[in-house]
Amino acid sequence: MIERTDSWHTRGFRRIQICTEVRTRVIEAFIALASIIITIRNLIHHVWTTHRWDQRPTHKP
Secondary structure: OHHHHHHHHHHHOHHHHOOOOOOHHHHHHHHHHHHHHHHHHHHHHHHHHHOOOOOOOOOOO
């Protein structure tokens, strides 16, 4: 599970992959922010594919 999570973080977040920050709190904040963004993206994708309504927009956000 760790390898998959690591690949999610490095796939779209170059700032985490090339981190020159020395302070641990800043690094942890970047990782937390990336995790939040990944979670929100997954939730949007899940809702978009499972919840349908009559006047749904024609394109995906």
